[in-house]
Amino acid sequence: xxxxxxxxxxxxxxxxxxxxxxxxxxxxxxxxxxxxxxxxxxxxxxxxxxxxxxxxxxxxxxxxxxxxxxxxxxxxxxxxxxxxxxxxxxxxxxxxxxxxxxxxxxxxxxxxxxxxxx
Numbered sequence: 001x002x003x004x005x006x007x008x009x010x011x012x013x014x015x016x017x018x019x020x021x022x023x024x025x026x027x028x029x030x031x032x033x034x035x036x037x038x039x040x041x042x043x044x045x046x047x048x049x050x051x052x053x054x055x056x057x058x059x060x061x062x063x064x065x066x067x068x069x070x071x072x073x074x075x076x077x078x079x080x081x082x083x084x085x086x087x088x089x090x091x092x093x094x095x096x097x098x099x100x101x102x103x104x105x106x107x108x109x110x111x112x113x114x115x116x117x118x
Contacts, residue, residue, distance in 0.1 A: 004017040007040055008041050023054040025056075053096075070115075081098070
C-alpha cells in the first residue's frame with residue numbers, strides 16, 4: 001500500500017513526497033541533487049499505516065543491541081533474511097522493502113517491534 005508523506009529536503013528545503021516505508025532512507029533530491037534523508041517538516045503528519053515500519057525504525061531494530069537479539073533470529077529463522085555485518089543501509093534497504101511488501105512478513109516484524117517498544 002502506497003502511503004505518501006509530505007517531506008522536505010534538508011539541503012534545499014524543497015517540498016516533496018516520500019513513501020512512509022522509505023522514511024529514513026537516503027534519496028537523491030530532485031531539486032538540488034543532494035543525496036539526503038528527506039525530513040517530515042515541523043507540524044507535518046504521517047498516515048495511519050497498519051503494520052508498516054519506516055526504514056529508520058528497521059535500522060534501529062537491527063542495530064540496537066537489546067532489539068537486535070530478538071529481531072535478527074526472527075528475520076533469519078522465520079523470514080529467511082540474514083542481516084549483513086557491518087550494517088550498510090544500502091544493503092539493508094532491499095531487505096526492508098521485501099519485508100514491507102510481504103503482508104505476513106510485515107505483520108511478524110511489526111508484532112515483534114511492538115513487543116519490544118512497549
